[in-house]
Amino acid sequence: MSNLSLAKDKIRILLLEGIHQNAVTLFKSHGYRNVELLPGALDGEELKAKIADAHMIGIRSRTKLTAEMLEAADKLMAIGCFCIGTNQVALEAARDKGVPVFNAPYSNTRSVAELVIAEIIMLARGIPHKDRLCHQGGWLKTADGSYEVRGKVLGIIGYGHIGSQVSVLAESMGMKVRYFDIIDKLPLGNAAPCDSMEELLEISDYVTLQVPATPQTKNMFRREQIRAMKPGSILLNLARGNVVDIDALTEALEDGHLRGAAIDVFPKEPASKDEEFISPLRGQPNVILTPHVGGSTQEAQANIGNEVADKLVRYSDNGSTLGAVNFVEVSLPVQEGVTRFLHIHRNVPGVLAHINEVFSSRGLNIAGQYLMTDGEVGYVVVDISGDIEAGMGVRKGLEAIEGTIRTRFLK
Known part of the structure; x- marks a missing residue:
């Protein structure tokens, strides 16, 4: 074989x-x-x-x-x-x-969640601006605009694996966690769901986006959503680069509607370390920009x-x-003493019958068979007991079935 x-x-x-x-x-x-x-x-x-x-x-x-x-x-x-x-x-x-x-x-769930928490704390204390000034020889020793995160409201948009992990870490630090998801999700700890994203934006001191890349999430955070955020709040996006309107975010930072932001993903990212990163967010005082490293530990x-x-x-x-x-x-399952045939095909009527005919016409005994289909593609796995002569023409018989996309044989 x-x-x-x-x-x-x-x-x-x-x-x-x-x-x-x-x-x-x-x-x-x-x-x-x-x-x-x-x-x-x-x-x-x-x-x-x-x-x-x-x-x-x-x-x-x-x-x-x-x-x-x-x-x-x-x-x-x-x-x-x-x-x-x-x-x-x-x-x-x-x-x-x-x-x-x-x-x-x-x-990489934990790695992303830890970076979200770290950036919340850094932005709450105005560390990005103070750090840059120190590197330039400045010394901005002040408590103005510097806050603890304990007692503040963290709004999580997207309560999946990363969002729920952020929720647990934030609550352990004393934050009040609210979340919004288009799918009903059971809260962890004392987190509570919001009925709408608008409700979450009104009450949150910090908003983190943890949504997947789908047609629904593309450009979901535009000027309207950013302006609906609580004045003086902070936005974090460690999800997908096409979720946030960067120009609208820049405008909200420059006119003071938002106090800060942390962005790890961008609509257009450099293809390599040798290409310059271009963004209107460069140089903003209380903004953390990272090169898509949320899960890079x-x-x-x-x-x-x-x-x-x-x-x-x-x-x-x-x-x-x-x-x-x-x-x-x-x-x-892993099978011993069988030859396994994989048949991928268009999801059209009659394919399984033709597959079985290929084996039965050659006197081959089927020890196991598995079939799954979706709207477009069908996948049949057939286990044949015993060895099979290479000259029996099984491969050609299966490939000749109308609608066949690919066949594989495992021994």
């Missing part, structure tokens, strides 16, 4: 953007030796050339896998986003090619390396798609 299933040492894995060494270690511990790790992002023809022979690719936020780029990746069978977001990948185009995309939605990157690499290995080894963001999720 070896001529039907690609040997692990032949599977080429390309990891970009300095993904943590844990990922390489995990791949190699499972027998995947052909791993290339590059320190930076790639784009254009250079990226096309690299992914043309890749079976799996791992990226972070800078590498853009567009539909056009994916067309050049004929061998690609899985994508790993070693980060929370997946908006850098054309998810539908990947799905249409039968390529599941995996990410790490939880591994050694602990988070180590955890992400393990989590995403593990998902890719599980998919490659036994076909499990648990954790895929663009694909039907199937958690599959």
Whole structure:
């Protein structure tokens, strides 16, 4: 059966953007030796050339896998986003090619939450401005505009994994936590939900955005929302760069409506450390600007390396798609003494019957079968007991079924 299933040492894995060494270690511990790790992002023809022979690719936020780029990746069978977001990948185009995309939605939760709390404290004390003055030889020793965070109201927009973690940390410091989410979420500790975002903005001394990148959250925080914030309050965005209108925020800081801000993500970010960062927020006195490092701690990157690499290995080894963001999720048992066939197809009637016909017409016994579909794609996994002669034509039979996108065989 070896001529039907690609040997692990032949599977080429390309990891970009300095993904943590844990990922390489995990791949190699499972027998995947052909791993290339590059320190930076790639784009254009250079990226096309690299992914043309890749079976799996791992990226972070800078590498853009567009539909056009994916067309050049004929061998690609899985994508790993070693980060929370997946908006850098054309998810539908990947799905249409039968390529599941995996990410790490939880591994950097603590790192982001800690930075939110740290920046709240720094802004409450006016530290950014005082720090700059000290570096310039100044000495602004005053309590004016400097406050404790205890007793202040923190408004959290988006009460998911990061938002709820921020809630716990903030409450342990004596802050009053209110939150708003479009989905009903049970509060942790003494946090309380708001009926609307407008209510939250009116009462909060600090507002932190912890929302995902969706069509609904794009430009959700415009001039109207910023002006609805409590005068003298502070805004933090460590979520997504396209959520906040930066010009409207700059205006509110310059005329004193807001007392400060902390921004970690931006609508347009430099592609590398050699490109200048351009923003109207540069030079604002009580503003913390960070280069998209909310989840960039050694602990988070180590955890992400393990989590995403593990998902890719599980998919490659036994076909499990648990954790895929663009694909039907199937958690599959590890089977001994069987040959496993994976069939990805358009979600059209009759495919399963044709698949079963391919096996039954060859006298093959099905030991297990799993089927999941979504609106566009179906995923069938079939375990056949015993060994199979390579000349039985199973591969050709499955590939000939109308609607077939991709087939794989595991032994």
